[in-house]
Amino acid sequence: MPETFHDLPILGELGDALDTAMARETEDEAPASASQSRARRRFPNPFRTLAIALLLAGLGTSTAAATLTVLRGSPIPVPRKVDLQADMTPKLGTGQVLGVRADQPGGGAPYALRTSRSETGLACVTVGQSQDGRFGVVGTDGAFRDLPAEIIDGCGQPTKSAPAVMGARVFDDPERAAVRTVLYGLGGSDLERASVRVRGAWQPLEVTDGAFLLGLRDYPEDSGLVVKLDYAGGTSSSHPLGIAPTTVVDPTGPAWRIQGGSVAGWSGLCVSVGAARYDERSPRSPQLCGRTRGPRDSRPTDDYFFGARTLRPGDAGGNAASLGRWAWRDGPPRTMVYGYADPKEVEAIRVLGGLRPVKATRIAGNGQFLAILPATVDASDVTAELTFTDGSTRRLTGDQNVITPTRERTR
Template sequence: MSIQDLPTLVDFRDQLTALAAAEARGGAEAPARARRGRRRRGFAPRLVFVALGAVLLAAGVAAAAIVGLRATVVPGPSPEDVAPQEIVVAASARVLGVRAQDPGDGSVWALRSARTRDGEVCLTVGQARGGDFGLVGLDGKFRLLAPELADGCGIRVGGDALTLSGARTFAAAKRSDVRTVVYGLGAKLRGVTLRVGATTRKVPVTRDGAYAVALAGYPEDRPVHVALRYADGHTGTLDYGSNRRLVTSPGGLPALRLDGGIVDSARHTPCLEVTAARHVPGAGSGPTACGPDSRPWGTVRAVRPGHGRWGRFPARTLAWGSWPRGHTKLGAVTVRSPAGTVRARILGERHTFLAVLPARVNPRDVTVTLTPERGAPVTFHTTLNLRPDPMTH
């Protein structure tokens, strides 16, 4: 879901962009080194959150950066921006009985339902304060959400199925204050069990089949699994934050991914950059490693906050690299260190890999074994077949 699909968030985005630009002018430094080429991104993955087929419409993860608006009410979309049949009927809006306690500040999250002129069911995530439904902005002020404002709409279905489900993420000035609200609505929904990491808990379901739970952080950092039970006894599942292009770190640390690219002047030297799964203030970016496109290559490096472009991300030891395309794909990547043996995550089309190790692990003590689906394995210590980055040499 794009922010353009939610017109009222455009105002939020514009104000956030202005704030970011002001911050950049005050403290950001332009790169000092000269660029000798233009990096073309070959496979920069896009973060996607998927709901199962039983769900007619998944609201997805729309990061809503709520900034200080002057108005007391956050308005709905302009009628000219919405197809006539998709306009929400304001008089149909009602706050459902579901309530979710915030894991940090004690505020209460809620759901509001409404319908469109064509009879679609709509849901909106907000906060309940007394008898009001709204959101607290980054300035700490509570503002009402106009009844015409909806996060997503779907067709009401018969039988045992969800009408709507989603995971809505709300940004914050500090990463520790980010919230993700997982929610759903189904007339015959009777039980919901939520699992985040090793923690499992039951989530209350209202009589009309609605549920909501507020979680700290971004879902890709701590993927969410939802198990559903319906009136006739059958079950279903939903997953949020899981993605085969991402690597989730132990302990709920920020998730990482690999961005790949080539330079026009060195087409046979692909490069891989370890970067944050979600680019937000303070997110880590880098380091970059490059190698030949005809042979396997890889590296093991330690990263620390405040060094290079790692930002405020926690210290870690990383192992990553690539298997040549056009050959057999990777079957497994085993990373051995004094901290134990782990399997690296094989990403994308099974030609790249990334493993996250504890910061205490010295890269010189790490052994990486690349095992293709067919053929002999390749083992290396610290580095294998690296080439200089064409962008800096």
């Protein structure tokens, strides 16, 4: 915070504390759902759980730290012992690079997995790359550097019939096209088969000694990863990785996020679409608003509202008076069909107009939905087919129940 509080230093100090806290929180959110999936899904109850974010000094939750280190041209430092809990501290001499390898999309040193035992007996994993018999990481400068034994990505309780550790590790890069995600896991000694859904298509995972590894392009949420594990004895489990409830996987591009909000003093809902990995430069669609809440006045609410918009790079415009501006920026050309349909009234939504019908993705529980079509399908040609809970269907073309929030009811 600037020195604008010279007469009230307490406000300057509080501002600094807020800034620090906000930076810390948003940093935790940045790898978005991937780190959430690590913390929440790698170590299912009742097994001991360890948040990977505790690895402050090492590669930690993403490769950001490693990337920066490598760019400086210095060796990757060993984390200070004081920064690690015993559960996350590998016991010296227990490290072993497994035989499992995964190709890097686009070429480069293959991905590899190192396991070790923590001082408390947990199974720990480090994702890296293998080159000339060494285990390390290739930086954005192209140089290979060893990953010290003390650097680990996560630890979990070794079991036979559940994953000890599983996650999606990002190898980040300033160029989005060079971003890679490595799906990895120690599935347990009784793991028989593993498969993964990537952008909606299932593919088998090669399992070696209970471990699996797969290199992918883009961020975890872009692939919409779901891992299915089948164990001896017939049990199986599914594990979504890097997918938030509001995330919608694009057929070919970056993942999207449906976002709903309301205008102060107005009984409605506004829905827009933005990049799942949001920052100031990411694309954002126009807001579509409908009367879904209330009643604050005597007018009835609508069971659904939606519209279709064809959006191309550089498109921008103004929303209704109270909603600011939108900009698609460098987002890929798409025709987006989005809005809201009351889950109690509308069971399913299909969008017609493209080569084949597209089923809309709905946020569980709150009714907001999105269907993604190529921009070659003009928004005016799109028809939405709504299937109602009473079994009836209705086909609707053009904006439905989309209204402009009025400011006279705002405070």
